Amino acid sequence: MTAFDVLTIGNAIVDILSRCEEDFLVDNQIAKGAMNLIDAERSALLYSRMGPAIEASGGSAGNTASGVASFGGKAAYFGKTSKDKLGEIFAHDMKAQGVHFATPPLGGTPPTASSMIFITPDGERSMNTFLGACVELGVEDVEPEVVANSKVTYFEGYLWDPPRAKQAIRECARIAHEHGREMSMTLSDSFCVDRWRDEFLDLMRSKTVDIVFANRAELLALYQTSDFDGALDQIARDCDLAAVTLSEEGSIIVAKGERIPVQPLAVDKVVDTTGAGDLYAAGFLFGYTNGFGLSDCGRFGSLAAGLVIQQIGPRLQTSLRQAARDAGFIL
Amino acid sequence: MTAFDVLTIGNAIVDILSRCEEDFLVDNQIAKGAMNLIDAERSALLYSRMGPAIEASGGSAGNTASGVASFGGKAAYFGKTSKDKLGEIFAHDMKAQGVHFATPPLGGTPPTASSMIFITPDGERSMNTFLGACVELGVEDVEPEVVANSKVTYFEGYLWDPPRAKQAIRECARIAHEHGREMSMTLSDSFCVDRWRDEFLDLMRSKTVDIVFANRAELLALYQTSDFDGALDQIARDCDLAAVTLSEEGSIIVAKGERIPVQPLAVDKVVDTTGAGDLYAAGFLFGYTNGFGLSDCGRFGSLAAGLVIQQIGPRLQTSLRQAARDAGFIL
Numbered sequence: 001m002t003a004f005d006v007l008t009i010g011n012a013i014v015d016i017l018s019r020c021e022e023d024f025l026v027d028n029q030i031a032k033g034a035m036n037l038i039d040a041e042r043s044a045l046l047y048s049r050m051g052p053a054i055e056a057s058g059g060s061a062g063n064t065a066s067g068v069a070s071f072g073g074k075a076a077y078f079g080k081t082s083k084d085k086l087g088e089i090f091a092h093d094m095k096a097q098g099v100h101f102a103t104p105p106l107g108g109t110p111p112t113a114s115s116m117i118f119i120t121p122d123g124e125r126s127m128n129t130f131l132g133a134c135v136e137l138g139v140e141d142v143e144p145e146v147v148a149n150s151k152v153t154y155f156e157g158y159l160w161d162p163p164r165a166k167q168a169i170r171e172c173a174r175i176a177h178e179h180g181r182e183m184s185m186t187l188s189d190s191f192c193v194d195r196w197r198d199e200f201l202d203l204m205r206s207k208t209v210d211i212v213f214a215n216r217a218e219l220l221a222l223y224q225t226s227d228f229d230g231a232l233d234q235i236a237r238d239c240d241l242a243a244v245t246l247s248e249e250g251s252i253i254v255a256k257g258e259r260i261p262v263q264p265l266a267v268d269k270v271v272d273t274t275g276a277g278d279l280y281a282a283g284f285l286f287g288y289t290n291g292f293g294l295s296d297c298g299r300f301g302s303l304a305a306g307l308v309i310q311q312i313g314p315r316l317q318t319s320l321r322q323a324a325r326d327a328g329f330i331l
Numbered sequence: 332m333t334a335f336d337v338l339t340i341g342n343a344i345v346d347i348l349s350r351c352e353e354d355f356l357v358d359n360q361i362a363k364g365a366m367n368l369i370d371a372e373r374s375a376l377l378y379s380r381m382g383p384a385i386e387a388s389g390g391s392a393g394n395t396a397s398g399v400a401s402f403g404g405k406a407a408y409f410g411k412t413s414k415d416k417l418g419e420i421f422a423h424d425m426k427a428q429g430v431h432f433a434t435p436p437l438g439g440t441p442p443t444a445s446s447m448i449f450i451t452p453d454g455e456r457s458m459n460t461f462l463g464a465c466v467e468l469g470v471e472d473v474e475p476e477v478v479a480n481s482k483v484t485y486f487e488g489y490l491w492d493p494p495r496a497k498q499a500i501r502e503c504a505r506i507a508h509e510h511g512r513e514m515s516m517t518l519s520d521s522f523c524v525d526r527w528r529d530e531f532l533d534l535m536r537s538k539t540v541d542i543v544f545a546n547r548a549e550l551l552a553l554y555q556t557s558d559f560d561g562a563l564d565q566i567a568r569d570c571d572l573a574a575v576t577l578s579e580e581g582s583i584i585v586a587k588g589e590r591i592p593v594q595p596l597a598v599d600k601v602v603d604t605t606g607a608g609d610l611y612a613a614g615f616l617f618g619y620t621n622g623f624g625l626s627d628c629g630r631f632g633s634l635a636a637g638l639v640i641q642q643i644g645p646r647l648q649t650s651l652r653q654a655a656r657d658a659g660f661i662l
Contacts, residue, residue, distance in 0.1 A: 018427075019648050052397065052424040052646055055386035066383065085416035093383040096349075315383055317350050317643065 004100065005073040005289035006282075007150035009169065010061025011134040011158055012079030012103075013113040014086040017125075017274065017313055018053040020118040025126055030118065035127040035189045037161060043130040046116050055086075056313035057093035058115060060156045060188060063275045063314040067282025067304050069097045070320035073289065076100035076146050078168070080137040086112035087133070093315065103141050106133045123270035123309065131162055138164040139171050147175040151289040152211070154281065157188035160196040173208045184211035186281055187218035194221055204238040211288075212242045213281045219244055232259065241294075243301065245280050250302060253294050262298030265306025275314025279304035283320070296329070303327055335431065336404040336620035337613075338481035340500065341392025342465040342489055343410030343434075344444040345417040348456075348605065348644055349384040351449040356457055361449065366458045366520045368492060374461040377447050386417075387644035388424035389446060391487045391519060394606045394645040398613025398635050400428045401651035404620065407431035407477050409499070411468040417443035418464070424646065434472050437464045454601035454640065462493055469495040470502050478506040482620040483542070485612065488519035491527040504539045515542035517612055518549035525552055535569040542619075543573045544612045550575055563590065572625075574632065576611050581633060584625050593629030596637025606645025610635035614651070627660070634658060 025032050028046065038046065057066075059079060068075040077094055081087035083105045090112060094101040105112075113132040117125050137159070147153055153176045159165040173183045185203065187193050193200060200222065203209045212235065216228060223231045232254055235242045242254040250264040283300030292300070304320055311317070324330045356363050359377065369377065388397075390410060399406040408425055412418035414436045421443060425432040436443075444463040448456050468490070478484055484507045490496040504514045516534065518524050524531060531553065534540045543566065547559060554562045563585055566573045573585040581595040614631030623631070635651055642648070655661045 047423060050423075050427060052388070052427045052648070053420075054644060054646075054648070055420065057383070089384075089386065092378060092381075096381060096383045312643075312648065313385060315385075317383070317385070 002074065002100070002149065004076045004146065004150040005152070006065065006068045006285045007076040007078070007146055007153045008061035008065040008155065009078040009153065009159065009172065010059050010156040011113055011131060011162065012062060012081045012090050013059035013115045013129060013134070014090055015056050015058035015115050015117050015274065015313060016050070016053045017056065017117045017119060017272070018051045020051060020120060022120055025118060025120065030126050030128060031191065032120070032126050033124050034191050035129055035158065038128050038130055040130060043114070043116070043128070046128055050116055054312065055089070056315055057090050058275070058314045060158060060186065060278045061154065062094065063278035064154060064282045064285070065094065065099045066097045066315050067279045067320060068286050069099050070316055071283065071286040071300065071324060072321040073286040076150060078103050078137070078141055078143070080106065080133045080141065081112045082106040082110065082133040083108050084111050086114060100146065102143065106136055110135065117274055119272045119274070119312070123273050125272060125274040135162040136164070137162060137168060139168045142168050142171050144175050147172045148179040148181070150176070150181060152182045152184050152285055154184040154285060156186055157192050157196065157200060160199060161192070170208065182210045183208060184213070184285065185209045186213040186277065187222060190217040190221040193218050197222060201238065210240050212239045213277065214242065215245045215277055243284055243298065245277055245305070251280065251298055253298050255294055260294055260298065262295065262302055265302045267306050267310060270309050272312045273309050275308045276305045278314060279308040279316070299329060300324065303329065333405065333431070333480065335407045335477065335481040336483070337396065337399045337616045338407040338409070338477055338484045339392035339396040339486065340409040340484065340490065340503065341390050341487040342444055342462060342493070343393060343412045343421050344390035344446050344460060344465070345421055346387050346389035346446050346448050346605065346644060347381070347384045348387065348448045348450060348603070349382045351382060351451060353451055355449060356451065361457050361459060362522065363451070363457050364455050365522050366460055366489065369459050369461055371461060374445070374447070374459070377459055381447055385643065386420070387646055388421050389606070389645045391489060391517065391609050392485065393425065394609035395485060395613045395616070396425065396430045397428045397646050398610045398651060399617050400430050401647055402614065402617040402631065402655060403652040404617040407481060409434050409468070409472055409474070411437065411464045411472065412443045413437040413441065413464040414439050415442050417445060431477065433474065437467055441466065448605055450603045450605070450643070454604050456603060456605040466493040467495070468493060468499060470499045473499050473502050475506050478503045479510040479512070481507070481512060483513045483515050483616055485515040485616060487517055488523050488527065488531060491530060492523070501539065513541045514539060515544070515616065516540045517544040517608065518553060521548040521552040524549050528553060532569065541571050543570045544608065545573065546576045546608055574611070574615055574629065576608055576636070582611065582629055584629050586625055591625055591629065593626065593633055596633045598637050598641060601640050603643045604640050606639045607636045609645060610639040610647070630660060631655065634660065
C-alpha cells in the first residue's frame with residue numbers, strides 16, 4: 001500500500017463562481033463570507049439570478065488535498081459524487097493532480113454537489129451550497145488501508161451537516177490512532193461552528209482530533225467569546241496543535257503552551273478569497289508531514305493561501321512546489 | 332421585436348482549460364495555436380492526460396456576443412447545445428450576460444460540444460474541439476426576425492466544419508441584406524481557412540459577407556502567400572471592410588482603399604490568449620454598430636482583446652463597459 005502524507009475527507013463540490021456587487025448579497029439574503037446551505041429549489045433560483053460564471057472543482061478538503069499534491073506531497077481524498085458531468089469533472093481534477101480518489105459515485109441521484117460562489121469587489125466569497133450526493137457519504141466509504149497509511153487524516157467541520165459522514169470520521173479516527181497516525185480538522189465556518197459547537201468541542205476534548213485549523217471568527221464562535229486572546233488559551237488546552245488564520249495579519253500556531261506568529265504572504269490585490277483557508281491547511285500539512293518545523297509549516301500555509309487569493313477559484317493552476325522553490329523554502 | 336446591435340452565430344462550446352508544458356503538445360500531436368477537431372474517443376484520451384482544469388463557456392462567436400453585451404451593446408446568438416449540464420452552463424452564461432439565446436437544444440445526443448484548451452507557458456492556447464451537438468445546427472435554427480433586426484450578423488468560419496450550418500448562414504445573409512443589414516465573418520483559424528479557402532473567398536466575392544475579421548496567419552493562408560502587404564491589397568479588393576489583428580502589434584483596418592493602423596493595449600503579461608480574436612471582434616462590432624468611427628472601433632477591439640488575454644478563459648468576468656469608461660472611450 002502506498003503511504004500518504006495527508007488524507008482529506010469532505011463534501012465533494014464543484015464551484016460555480018461569479019462576481020457580484022454587495023447589493024446582490026443583501027437583495028438575495030446571502031450571508032456574506034459564509035457557507036450558506038441551500039436546497040435544489042433555491043439553487044435553481046439563485047442560478048437564474050447569477051451572472052456569467054466559471055466552473056472549478058472545489059470542496060474545502062478537496063482543495064486541501066489538491067494543494068498538498070501541488071506541493072509534491074502524497075495526498076488521498078474521500079468524498080461522494082454522482083455519475084454525472086460535475087462528478088466526472090471533480091474526479092478528473094483530483095486524479096489529474098495525482099490525488100488518490102476512489103470513493104464510488106452514486107448512480108446519478110442526488111446529483112454531484114455544487115456551490116454558487118459570489119465574489120464581491122473586496123474579493124470576499126459568499127458560498128451557496130447544494131449538498132446533493134454528499135449526503136450519502138458514509139462509513140462504507142472509508143478505505144481502511146488508506147487511513148492506516150496516511151500520516152495525517154484531515155476532515156472538514158462541514159461534514160457534520162450531511163447525516164452520515166460523522167460516523168465515517170469516527171471510524172477513520174479509530175483506525176488512524178490505532179496505527180499511530182494523527183487526526184486533524186478545520187472548523188470550516190463560524191455558522192457551521194454554531195450548528196455543531198458541542199460536538200466539535202467533544203471531538204477535541206476526547207482526543208478524537210489532534211490538530212485543529214480555524215480562522216478568527218470560527219475560534220471566537222467556538223468559545224462564544226469576543227476575547228481572542230482568551231480563546232487562544234482555551235484552544236491550547238483543548239487540542240495538541242492549532243493553527244489560527246488571521247487574513248491579512250497572517251496566522252498564529254498554538255502548540256504546547258507556545259504561540260508562534262506567522263507572517264502572511266505580501267499580496268498586491270485580493271482577487272477571490274475562495275480556498276484561502278483550505279490552501280493554508282494544505283501548506284501547513286505538507287510541511288508537517290514532511291518533517292518541517294512549525295514555523296516552516298506556517299510559511300508553507302501563508303504561501304499557498306497568499307497565492308490562491310490572487311486568482312479566481314480554489315485550485316491553483318500553477319505548481320505550489322515550484323512556488324516553494326522560487327521562495328527558497330525547498331530545494 | 333427588439334433591435335440588436337450584433338447577432339453572432341457559431342459552434343456553442345464549453346471550454347475546459349488547463350496549463351501544460353510545450354512537450355505535452357508535441358507528445359500528443361496537438362497543433363500549437365490551432366483549433367484541432369477531435370472525435371469523442373480522442374476527447375476521452377486527451378482528457379485522461381489533461382491536468383486539473385477549469386470550465387468556462389466559450390465558442391468563438393459566443394465569446395463575441397458576450398463581449399458585445401459586456402460593452403453594453405444588444406447582442407443575440409444562434410448556436411446548438413444539448414439538454415445536458417454543459418448545455419445548461421452555456422445557456423446560463425449567455426442569458427446572464429443579457430444575450431438573446433433561444434436556439435432549441437437537442438435532446439441529449441450528441442452532447443453539448445466541449446473544447447480542451449491547453450495553455451502553454453507563453454500564454455498561447457491550443458484547442459481540441461469535439462463538436463458534439465454543433466453538427467446539428469441548421470437552417471431551422473435561423474430566427475428570421477432576429478436576423479432582420481440585427482445591424483450586423485457575424486459568424487465563424489468554423490461553421491463550415493459542421494455539415495448543415497453553412498445553409499443557415501446563407502439564409503441569414505439573404506434575410507440580412509433584404510433588410511439592409513450587414514454580414515460579417517471571422518476566418519477563425521488558418522487550418523480552417525485551408526479547409527474552406529475557396530468557399531470563404533466566394534462568400535466575400537459574392538458579397539454574401541461585407542466585413543471580414545482575420546489574423547495575420549489566416550490572411551496569409553487565405554491568399555496562399557507570405558506577402559502580408561500583398562494580402563492586405565487582395566482583401567481590400569475582396570470585401571468592403573476588413574480588420575486584421577497582429578497580436579502584440581495591434582491591428583490594421585482595411586476600408587475603401589485606406590489602411591488604418593490600430594495600437595494594441597499595453598499588456599504586462601499574456602496569461603492566456605483564448606478569446607483574443609473573438610473579443611477584438613466584439614469591441615470592433617460594438618463600436619461599429621454604435622456609430623463610432625473605424626479608428627475608435629479598433630480601439631474598442633484592442634481594449635477587449637488586451638483585457639481577455641490577461642486572464643484565463645475567453646469570457647471577461649469584469650465589465651467591458653466599465654473598462655471603456657475607465658479608458659475614457661465612452662462616458
